[in-house]
Amino acid sequence: MTTPWDPDQYARFEDSRLRPGLELRDRVGHPGPRAVSDLGCGPGALTLALAVRWPRARITGVDHSPEMLARARAATAELPPGVTLAFETGDVATWAPPRPQDVIFSNACLHWVRDHPVLLPRLMGHLAPGGVLAFQVPLSHAEPSHAAMGEVLDREGLGGEDLRRSLARAWVLSPAEYLALLTPHARQVDVWETCYHQVLEGEDPVLEWVRGTGLRPVLDALEGEERERFLAGYREALRTAFPRRSDGTMVYPFPRLFVVART
Numbered sequence: 001m002t003t004p005w006d007p008d009q010y011a012r013f014e015d016s017r018l019r020p021g022l023e024l025r026d027r028v029g030h031p032g033p034r035a036v037s038d039l040g041c042g043p044g045a046l047t048l049a050l051a052v053r054w055p056r057a058r059i060t061g062v063d064h065s066p067e068m069l070a071r072a073r074a075a076t077a078e079l080p081p082g083v084t085l086a087f088e089t090g091d092v093a094t095w096a097p098p099r100p101q102d103v104i105f106s107n108a109c110l111h112w113v114r115d116h117p118v119l120l121p122r123l124m125g126h127l128a129p130g131g132v133l134a135f136q137v138p139l140s141h142a143e144p145s146h147a148a149m150g151e152v153l154d155r156e157g158l159g160g161e162d163l164r165r166s167l168a169r170a171w172v173l174s175p176a177e178y179l180a181l182l183t184p185h186a187r188q189v190d191v192w193e194t195c196y197h198q199v200l201e202g203e204d205p206v207l208e209w210v211r212g213t214g215l216r217p218v219l220d221a222l223e224g225e226e227r228e229r230f231l232a233g234y235r236e237a238l239r240t241a242f243p244r245r246s247d248g249t250m251v252y253p254f255p256r257l258f259v260v261a262r263t
């Protein structure tokens with residue numbers, strides 16, 4: 001089952017969401033890629049940033065969400081001269097490019113795709129000699145914002161087994177596991193973590209943040225009164241976990257894992 005993505009909700013906090021992707025792009029280190037794919041390109045802002053960085057490359061954004069692809073195509077209707085950008089429907093789990101790629105880039109997507117021990121070697125196999133796989137995934141799943149989802153479901157007796165299992169699954173591997181998995185397929189593997197301590201404003205900003213991403217499976221699984229009951233409990237849990245500071249803002253830690261593997 002695929003939960004629909006809402007480009008408007010995702011676009012809130014856009015600057016903060018894009019920052020890890022821009023920092024990842026700046027670590028790719030390929031001298032002159034000609035074929036670049038952006039897997040799980042979403043609304044296309046980073047795909048465009050890749051095109052700006054490598055204007056001579058053919059850049060392809062791939063996503064399985066029609067809503068996100070429509071937004072990406074609209075956002076990039078007018079491109080700087082010489083930039084080649086295309087968006088295609090595709091499932092990252094089975095994606096195979098028509099020719100080897102110089103850069104396979106993926107920001108905030110691969111945690112939605114299962115079975116990294118199979119997926120990542122397959123992606124490495126789609127690289128041209130000297131190619132680079134670069135991805136960034138969240139490490140939020142053990143953080144209070146995400147742990148509270150399961151706690152509130154349990155306390156309120158909401159949601160089925162499938163939802164609980166899906167929330168509790170290992171969304172990403174550990175840094176050591178990514179190193180072990182990719183080293184046999186790469187000349188060099190670089191893995192690092194960064195935590196962005198984000199100062200957020202507004203009414204329940206952490207709730208609004210996760211609504212656009214991690215909370216989608218829960219919202220999709222609950223309806224009507226159950227959804228409202230969940231949201232009331234979850235809002236309270238977030239207010240406790242992320243107390244408002246004297247200036248009215250909240251600090252929401254945003255830990256991310258980065259991996260760059262070079263062939």
Ligand SMILES: C[S@@+](CC[C@H](N)C(=O)[O-])C[C@H]1O[C@@H](n2cnc3c(N)ncnc32)[C@H](O)[C@@H]1O
Pocket residue numbers: 005017018021039040041042043044045046062063064065068090091092093106107108109112113213
């Ligand atoms: C959090 S958004 C990130 C979008 C963009 N990369 C960014 O950083 O702004 C995740 C995107 O991954 C896409 N996605 C998730 N699983 C996917 C899959 N199996 N195949 C293709 N796209 C997928 C979603 O549709 C969504 O657009």
